[in-house]
Amino acid sequence: xxxxxxxxxxxxxxxxxxxxxGKCVWAFAEKDGKEYFLKRFLEPKRPGVYxxxxxxxxxxxLEECSAFEDRHRTIMKLLKPDASGAGNIVxxxxxxxxxxxxxxxxxxxxxxxxxxxxxxAPRQKAVLLRTLGLSLRxxxxxxxxxxxxxxxxxxxxxxxxVQTFYTAKLIDFDDSYISGKPPERGVIAGDSLFxxxxxxxxxxxxxxxxxxxxxxxxxIFALGLMTHYYLVGALPGHSASFGSPADAVNAGxxxxxxxxxxxxxxxxxxxxxxxxxxxxxxxxxxLAALADHEVCALSRKRRAHGGPSEAGGDSLSGxxxxxxxxxxxxxxxxxxxxxxxxxxxxxxxxxAGSASPSPEPVPDTGAAAADSDAPPRGTSRVxxxxxxxxx
Ligand SMILES: Nc1ncnc2c1ncn2[C@@H]1O[C@H](COP(=O)(O)OP(=O)(O)O)[C@@H](O)[C@H]1O
Ligand SMILES: [Mg+2]
Numbered sequence: 001x002x003x004x005x006x007x008x009x010x011x012x013x014x015x016x017x018x019x020x021x022g023k024c025v026w027a028f029a030e031k032d033g034k035e036y037f038l039k040r041f042l043e044p045k046r047p048g049v050y051x052x053x054x055x056x057x058x059x060x061x062l063e064e065c066s067a068f069e070d071r072h073r074t075i076m077k078l079l080k081p082d083a084s085g086a087g088n089i090v091x092x093x094x095x096x097x098x099x100x101x102x103x104x105x106x107x108x109x110x111x112x113x114x115x116x117x118x119x120x121a122p123r124q125k126a127v128l129l130r131t132l133g134l135s136l137r138x139x140x141x142x143x144x145x146x147x148x149x150x151x152x153x154x155x156x157x158x159x160x161x162v163q164t165f166y167t168a169k170l171i172d173f174d175d176s177y178i179s180g181k182p183p184e185r186g187v188i189a190g191d192s193l194f195x196x197x198x199x200x201x202x203x204x205x206x207x208x209x210x211x212x213x214x215x216x217x218x219x220i221f222a223l224g225l226m227t228h229y230y231l232v233g234a235l236p237g238h239s240a241s242f243g244s245p246a247d248a249v250n251a252g253x254x255x256x257x258x259x260x261x262x263x264x265x266x267x268x269x270x271x272x273x274x275x276x277x278x279x280x281x282x283x284x285x286x287l288a289a290l291a292d293h294e295v296c297a298l299s300r301k302r303r304a305h306g307g308p309s310e311a312g313g314d315s316l317s318g319x320x321x322x323x324x325x326x327x328x329x330x331x332x333x334x335x336x337x338x339x340x341x342x343x344x345x346x347x348x349x350x351x352a353g354s355a356s357p358s359p360e361p362v363p364d365t366g367a368a369a370a371d372s373d374a375p376p377r378g379t380s381r382v383x384x385x386x387x388x389x390x391x
Pocket of ligand 1: 019020022023024026037039090106107108109110111152153171172173174
C-alpha cells in the first residue's frame with residue numbers, strides 16, 4: 001500500500017504508517033470527496049489460490065479468516081455509526097478484503113492523543129472521562145466489550161467554547177467481542193498493560209477462567225487504570241516484580257493509587273481494578289460517580305506530622321478548596337512521597353517499556369504534588385455511595 005493507491009474505491013492520500021498501531025498499517029484516504037481513515041490489517045491473511053500451502057493448512061486459515069470476519073461484522077451490525085449517542089464512537093463504515101488482505105474504513109477524526117492529561121483542570125478531566133464513559137455505556141448496554149481500552153485508543157478532541165473542554169473519541173473496535181463470548185485463547189488480543197486479571201489468565205491458558213468470565217467488566221478494569229492515568233498522568237503503581245497491573249492484582253496485591261486523588265476517586269479506581277469482575281462497578285456507576293467534577297480534583301495533602309489537614313477538613317469540597325487556592329508552584333522538583341513510595345516499583349507504564357504515553361505527574365499543573373507527610377487514608381471523609389460492596 002502506498003500513497004495514490006486505490007483500495008476498495010478509497011484513494012490513499014497520506015503516507016501509510018504503523019504509528020500508534022500494532023497490528024495494522026494505516027493511512028488517510030478519500031472517496032467521493034470525503035475523508036476516511038483506512039486500516040490495513042497485517043493478519044489474518046486469506047490464503048490465495050496459488051499460496052502453495054496444503055489443503056489442511058488452507059482450511060485452518062480460512063476458518064480463522066471466517067471467524068475474524070464474523071466477529072467484525074457482528075460488531076458492525078450491533079454498532080451502527082448512526083446509532084443515537086454514538087457520536088463519540090468511531091465506527092467502521094466499510095470492511096472488506098482485497099486479495100489476501102483485510103481493510104477497514106472509518107471516518108477520519110481530526111484529533112490527537114493527549115500527552116499530558118494531568119495538566120487539565122478537574123472540570124476538563126471530568127468532561128473527558130464522562131464522554132469516554134458515555135461511549136462505553138453505549139457499548140456495555142448492548143453487551144459489547146471494547147476489548148482494547150487504553151489511552152492510545154482514545155483520541156482527544158479539543159473544543160473551544162466559553163470554556164475549552166476535551167471530548168474523548170473511542171476508536172479501534174477490532175478486538176471487540178460480545179460479553180462472555182471472547183475470541184479463543186490463542187486469538188484474543190489486548191494490551192497486557194491495561195488488560196484485566198481474568199483476561200490475562202484466560203490468554204495465558206488458565207483453564208479455571210472460562211470464556212464466560214470475560215465480560216464488559218474487563219473494560220471497567222482498563223477504564224479504572226485509564227482514569228488514574230488521566231487524573232495524574234501515570235498508572236497506579238505496583239511492585240516491580242510484576243509485569244503489569246493485572247499480574248500484580250492476580251497475585252493478590254492491591255495497586256498503589258496516587259495519594260492526591262479524592263477519597264471518592266481513590267475508592268472508585270480501587271473498586272474498578274478489583275481482581276474479581278463482580279467487585280467492579282458498572283459503567284453507569286462510574287458515570288454517576290463523575291456527576292460532580294470535583295471528584296476529579298487533586299489534593300495537596302499538606303499536613304504537619306500528626307496535625308490536622310492544612311485545609312482544615314478532608315471533605316470533597318475541602319479537596320477542591322485546596323485546589324482553588326492561588327497556585328503554589330513548587331520550585332523543588334524533587335520526588336514526592338507518592339513518588340517515593342511508587343519508586344519501590346516503577347510505574348508499570350514505564351516499567352513495561354510500553355508505547356503507552358505515561359509522563360510523570362508534573363508538579364506545576366495546578367494539581368500540586370503530595371507532600372512527604374501526607375496522612376494515612378481512612379480519616380473522616382464525605383463519601384458518595386457508589387453502590388458497590390466493600391472491597
Ligand atoms: N478515525 C481515525 N482518524 C484519525 N486517526 C485515527 C483514526 N483511527 C485511528 N487513528 C490513528 O491510527 C492509530 C492506529 O489505529 P488503531 O485503530 O488503534 O490501530 P491498531 O489496531 O493497530 O491499534 C491510532 O492510534 C490513531 O493515532
Ligand atoms: Mg489501537
